[in-house]
Amino acid sequence: MYLSNTFLSALSLPLLLLSPAGWAAPLENDLDQTALGQPPQLHVQTEAVLDRPSTVEKPSPFSHLILPTHLRPTRYESTVLGRRLLALSKTGVLTTVFPENVTSERIPSDVAQTPIGLPEYIASCEEPSGNPTVLSLTISTSTLNAKAGSNVSLSLSWWDEYVHLTHHQPWSAANLPRLSLVGYLEEISQQEAKKKDIPSCFTRLHGDSVMWLPGKKWAAHEGLWTRIVVKEVYWIGGFGDRNYIGWFDPDEWHAVTTEEWQSVKLPGEK
Structure with missing residues (x-):
């Protein structure tokens, strides 16, 4: 070698x-x-x-960026911001869970007990309740899952609206508010919907929804008015060093008045 x-x-x-x-x-x-x-x-x-x-x-290299606790929004202040986010939102992602026993031939059996999130039109037509209004179609996956006993959650974010208001992308979308409303879907009777003028409220935001209004014989699909009865709310106000992150008090959520959420501003609003 x-x-x-x-x-x-x-x-x-x-x-x-x-x-x-x-x-x-x-x-x-x-x-x-x-x-x-x-x-x-x-x-x-x-x-x-x-x-x-x-x-x-x-010391943390970012310690100078962390706001003192007393300068961050409190839980209740964040709750008011969350109610404003709901009031200004026109769409959200509605999540339901497929039932344990899937009987429809149109649905794969292996999605049983699996959550699915789908975008939906929403509106705040029962102010100041804090329960969003949904025009549910009887043939939709979300409606069928809810009828089978699934709870629901509705996810909202300020990401798209921030870009719409400011005409530019945020430095970090992760620092913008978003929330998840957890509860169940409840049908609103035609009589109650008429009394609260829900059809007019909803179509002001979603003009095309007249094509499937409940009770209309010429509607493209059979629809029904529903509300999401909010039981819990999880909030991410942005970065945790300067925003509240966590669960809201449900009683505080429902107690926020219209005047309160109208008096605050979300990022990008003037």
């Missing part, structure tokens, strides 16, 4: 060991001792400096 000159030269390099100061460092006087034919002497470290945990807490 032939060894290259490079490999032989590498064998004659001084012995390297890890030192406390960094990576490999030559032993003291290695060159002199090697030249004299003496084995290099190892210096024993008597104190485990490298293994000792630091007792000094290092």
Whole structure:
């Protein structure tokens, strides 16, 4: 076997060991001792400096960006903002869960007990209840799952509306508000819907919805008025160092007045 000159030269390099100061460092006087034919002497470290945990807490490089707690919105202040987000939202993602026993041939059996989220038209036509209004179609997946006993959740965000208002993308969409309303779907009778003028309220936001208004014989699909009865609300106001993140008090959610949410502004509003 032939060894290259490079490999032989590498064998004659001084012995390297890890030192406390960094990576490999030559032993003291290695060159002199090697030249004299003496084995290099190892210096024993008597104190485990490298293994000792630091007792000094290092400050976070972002500590100067974190707002004091008293400057962040409180839970109730965030609840009012959440009610404004709901009032100004026209669409949301409605999530339901397929039943355990899927009987329809149109639905794959392996989606049983699986959640599915689909965009829906919404409106706040029962102010100041905090329960959003939905025009549900009897053939829709969300309606069928709800009738089979599924609870529902409605996800809203301020992401698209921020771009619409400001005409530019946010520095970070993660720092904009969003929430999830958790509850169940409840049918609103035609008599109650007429008394509260829900059809007029809903079509003001969604003009095309006249094509499937409940009770109309010429409607493209059979529809019914429903409300999401809100039982819980989860809120992400933005980055946690300057916004409230967590569950709202349901009683506070339903107690917010129209005047309250009209008096606050969401990011990008003037």
